[in-house]
Structures are given as structure tokens and as C-alpha cells.
Amino acid sequence: MVSQHHPSGRMGWIAWLRGAALCFLFAGGVTAQAASPRTNHLADSHDPYLLEHAHDPVDWYPWGPQALDKARRENKPIYLSIGYSACYWCHVAQRELYRNPQIAALMNRWFVNVLVDREQRPDIDHIYMLARQIMTRDSGWPNNVFLTPDLQPFYIGSYFPPKATAQQEGFPTLLATLHKNWTQHPAEVKRIAAQIAQAMQAAAIAGDASAPIDPAAWTQTAQTEALHRFDALDGGFASATAAARFPQPPLLAWLLASGGAGEPKATHAAVFTLQAMAQGGLMDQLGGGFRRYAVDPGWSLPHFEMMLADNAQLLSVYTRAYAQTRLPDLRWTAQRTARFLLRDLRLPQGVFATAIAAETGGVEGATDLWTPSQIDAVLGPQQAQAWFALYALAPVHPGSESGVLRQRRDVAEHL
Structure with missing residues (x-):
């Protein structure tokens, strides 16, 4: 049952919506399929x-x-x-x-x-x-x-x-x-x-060729290629015909290092991409942390699995980007990514899980998709109106009522 008290502030909304996701999921009656009692040659595996x-x-x-x-x-x-x-x-x-x-x-x-x-x-x-x-x-x-x-x-x-x-x-x-x-x-x-x-x-x-490499020439060629592939509209680095977008933390870290050495175009490409990723559905706008990749150039529609390796690298990249630029949105993203790692991937034994699966109860993105009516039911009409002034729902399919939360690009600077 939804409480009658409404949250105050952005973090209050986020906490409410994260909790409500599980309510909507289990109200839908999602169940796991029972396993058969027979076994094959994998039964003695430790994997x-x-x-x-x-x-x-x-x-x-x-x-x-x-x-x-x-x-x-x-x-x-x-x-x-x-x-x-x-x-x-x-x-x-x-x-x-x-x-x-x-x-x-x-x-x-x-x-x-x-x-x-x-x-x-x-x-x-x-x-x-x-x-x-x-x-x-x-x-x-x-x-x-x-x-x-x-x-x-x-x-x-x-x-x-x-x-x-x-x-x-x-x-x-x-x-x-x-x-x-x-x-x-x-x-x-x-x-x-x-x-x-x-x-x-x-x-x-x-791939194992041992021909001599000129580090300076290689670095310049690599930077030229990366900036040539930079998407100045949506961020990211991909060919014009590719729809999917991957975070590519090593490339972003390298461009930031180049920017720190006096290459402003490299800094711009890296920072613009980091901001676009954090504004889109690639980032879990409620819980923090990044999903694996986006299936669209605008970073709105993700593949929902969340990987330890991706988020650990991105935490480092966002921290470095904030240190170089002092942009508060980069700091906020780094903090939320760190909280996600510690809250959702750290296990009681002190080690970290390697990933969170894309599906829940056999449904891809089951706890990550919302409809306007669900958000309205959680926040109430007045708070929901304020929420949608800052956030949008990117539909998973044309005409679909359910969608993935992302920041509105036109007002992202106010978050």
C-alpha cells in the first residue's frame, strides 16, 4: 500500500520510486520457473x-x-x-x-x-x-x-x-x-x-606483431580518430551507422588525460559524453550506477544489466573529470555511482558481485520501467508534475506507455 505522505526533494522522490518498483513488480505476479529434477553433466560443477x-x-x-x-x-x-x-x-x-x-x-x-x-x-x-x-x-x-x-x-x-x-x-x-x-x-x-x-x-x-611503435605518432593518430568518431549531438564514439552506444571508460579516461595535457577538444569530447551518459537511461536515475550499454544514440534505452567492471571504471573516470573541471553534475554522478557499488554490489562477505542481471522474474528491465500513472500513484499529481519537469520517460517501443527514466536534456543543468 502506498503511504499517504509525499516525499520532499529529489532524493525523496528517488527513494519512493525505487521502493515502489518492487511493489509494481510483485503485484504483476512475476514468478520464476521451477527447475526439473533431472541433471546433466553440469551437476557437479562449482560454476x-x-x-x-x-x-x-x-x-x-x-x-x-x-x-x-x-x-x-x-x-x-x-x-x-x-x-x-x-x-x-x-x-x-x-x-x-x-x-x-x-x-x-x-x-x-x-x-x-x-x-x-x-x-x-x-x-x-x-x-x-x-x-x-x-x-x-x-x-x-x-x-x-x-x-x-x-x-x-x-x-x-x-x-x-x-x-x-x-x-x-x-x-x-x-x-x-x-x-x-x-x-x-x-x-x-x-x-x-x-x-x-x-x-x-x-x-x-x-595482433601479436612486434613492429616498432612510435608512441607520439600513435597517440596523435588515435586522438584524431577518436575525435573524428565523436558524436557532437549525443556524445559517444561510434560510426554514423551504429545505433548502440557503449560507455568506453578507457577511451574517456585517455581523452581526459590528453585534455589535461593541453588538448581542449579532447576534454570537451570526454566531458560532453560523460554528461550525456549520466542524463540518459543508461544511468539508473533512481538508484545510481550505469547499465551495460544503450541501444540508441541518445543513451535513452539501455540494455539493463549492470556490471561491476563498468561501474568501477566509470567511477574513476567521473572522479577524474570532476577534478579537472569542477562541474558539480560530474561530482554528483560519481557520488551516486559509488553509493550504487557499495549498496547494491557489495556482498555481506565484503567482496563485490560481478553484475546485476538484466531481468527480474524472466522480464527484462522489470524493476526499471515506469508508466506515468505509476509515477503519479507514488508521488501524487502535484509532485509528479514537478518530477516530469525534470525527468522524462523514454518509451521502450513506439507507442508504448512504459518507459525508462532519463533526465530532460533541456533542463539537465538544474539537477
């Missing part, structure tokens, strides 16, 4: 992500000799799925694919299925993310790779839908196609896999 899949009907194996020897012995391709606990689409795939007995039966019949936690095995993640980038010019998780028994990739993708869509064929159809190709045209599949493996080897060698 939390692998244990989440221990009751899938898919006969998962961890990466290791047992799975790899089975693939060679039975001459079966390997379905390698690389993900991590806070990966939203990894959880969607589990619900829609890996817990489906019919789909699991196809996977078990035709493939050796291996699950990898990228946070525990960054070496495997690195190898097959290189394959993904070569084959699709894309990256991200889950990274799902079909391998020959010799561990060479021949098909790769991310989320596969259970049924065909306008953009993708359904996962069962894809499994059947790849099985047919492997059993009826194995030489062609191996030829493609060998070509991809050669490209990966060439890229790895190029």
Missing part, C-alpha cells in the same frame, strides 16, 4: 552459471576431455554456447530452447553440447569471439558456435529463436540443416571450417 543449466534436458557438458573425446569418438559436431550469469539473452535461450524437451532431443541426438562461462574461461571466450568477429563482424553474448570435432568453427550466431521469424529461421530447422550438411557433405563443412581457422590464425598473428 554458478553452469549450475543454472544442470537441470536442462539438454545433455550439457562442461568444456573438457570428456566432451571433446566424445565428439571425436562419435564424429559429432560440437554445439558450444558461451555466456554468463547476467546475460539476458542467455536466459531467454534457456527458457525457450534448452528447457524445451523436443529441441533438447534434437541437440542431444545430433551434437555434443558444451556450455562455457566466459567469466570462468576467458581464454575460450577470446578464441571463439574472434571467430564470431571474423564470420559475422559482430560480437556479444551468448556466443553460440558449431564446431567440428577438431574444434574448428563452421557456423556461428547469438540468440536463435525457437520458431522462424522474418529475420531468422527457427533453431530446430537450423539444427536439422547443420546436421544434414555434416552427415551428407562433411568435406565441404570441414573445408569451410579450415578456412575460418586459417583466418583466425592470421588475425592472431597480426
